[in-house]
Amino acid sequence: MGEVVLEVRELSTKYITRFREDVYAVDRVSLKVEEGKTLGIAGESGCGKSTLALSLMGYYFPPLHYTSGEIIIDGRDISRMKPDDVRKSILGSEIAYIPQSAMNALNPTQKIIRFVEDVFQAHDPYKSKPEIHEYAEEAFETLGLPASVLNKYPVELSGGMKQRTVIAVSVLLCPKALIADEPSSALDVTTQKMVIKMLKNLMENGFIKSMIFITHELPLLYNVADDIMVMYAGQIVEKGTAVEVVFDPLHPYAKGLMGSIIVPEEGLRDVKLTAIPGVPPNLKSPPAGCQFAERCKYVLPECRVMSIPLYDAGGGRAYRCILSEKVLREAYQHAG
């Protein structure tokens, strides 16, 4: 077992809307990321994946508010730090974040090198420009990007190239953890592969120690992540290694997600895609019992009243369902 890079204990955050309503977007989430590992987070739109990513950085600004829990990176609890301190001492140097539309972060009127200088000087104002240039060129070459990119304007680069440039810049300060939030969903399959290859290289070249990868594309997640967490309505509903979660899902929602996988392999055309009926609950007034009860095929009367804890199934496996492992597996087998 490697050293734990990032640990989160029972983190809860909420949005406060204009009308003073609370939206519980992240509900008591605990996770651990070990050195050299990639943690994948899956779930449909609006389940709180991206909010979790923002919350993990400890960088809260309205309407997002911190409620409870701890975020420990490098032995330090950053959950109660001031946003300004977080920006100066955590972002970039401890945790880096790549949002979905990262490529739009580049300033169209400046060359990439100016952006790199900004990043360095925000953390170390005394670093000289020639030093930065030399370091950046070397780092770009290592990551498989031509150093000539540094002297270009963002409009001269293609979408995939811009995305890779932003990723390269975000890891220049060698952060301990990288949070990648759908880094490839706006790209086509060929460019997506380049981006993924680069992210894998980051870890091998020692730029980052661990990664949290967020996406709704399960085949992609399966290929990138070591462990997968499935989120639903702000809660973790299933946790396990990639192989376990994809091939032997326990929670009915995770099972439903696996039914929507499309891969170009023989026999796919005979499989009927199963979609989960209904919509996720409104998080302004979450249901009393299990959040998934409304859409679940195996719902019991107790599900709607009792709040369900995350059961530990041993070996790092956990799931949030009232039914036992055995009953669930039998039910899935029965359903085909």
Add this chain to the structure above:
Amino acid sequence: MPGEQNACLSGRDLTKIFGFGSTKTVAVDHVDFDFHEGEVISLVGESGSGKTTLAKMLLGLLNPTEGEIYFEGKLRDIRTQRKKREYWKDIQAIFQDPYCSYNIFRKIDTVLLDCIHMRGGRRLPQATKVEMMAEACSFVNLKWEELTNKYPFELSGGQMQRLMIARIFLLKPKILLADEPTSMIDACSRATILDMLMQLRDEVGMTVVFITHDIGLAYYVSDTVYIMEHGEFVETGCADEVILHPKEEYTKRLINDVPKIYEEWDLSTV
């Protein structure tokens, strides 16, 4: 040479060139095709291979530089606005970005009413119109009572895309062009949208032209696959043949680029 007799949409030597002189870009390069009735066709290629340009020409939104399009065996004629509207009764499209496909100033009622009017239902009593709209909404698992008097931007991306399918259900065109209809929505809604499209094909018997960069998706939905590279069709044939036994390097690469579960995903070939 006119199109094949039983083909509902054919193209001969279809070409589109943007710009001229040294800056010219050949987006679609002398392509020939015959789309048959009730067939599901996929156009697959990476960004910039000319898929969307071809789709725009088929829709009549772009004029081809060279070549002809035959619609139901006859040369397509859309020179006047009236003829164009007539043509659009038979060919409709669903675009990639549902957020950009609606007029934000018009309510959902108007969007659906327009479709009924376009099919000649202007004189129908109000109650019948509402009934038709409710039926279309229930076809795509939406509730008419929840949608009436709302604006499109009040819906989620998946709901908007389903409403787009409800429009198609009302219009019942002969040909549907779906340009990456599922790339902006998440994997769970994707299954629903695909199922609905297939159901629509079975019920209305229309031809669906599916444009995508995801070859897995193309394999799942289509009968015939056209692989496009730099504006040309490099490989054409029935889906099973092309995707399970590809001949061209480019097709092999596209298949290789899609993340897989049961086989290893080879990252070294980028």
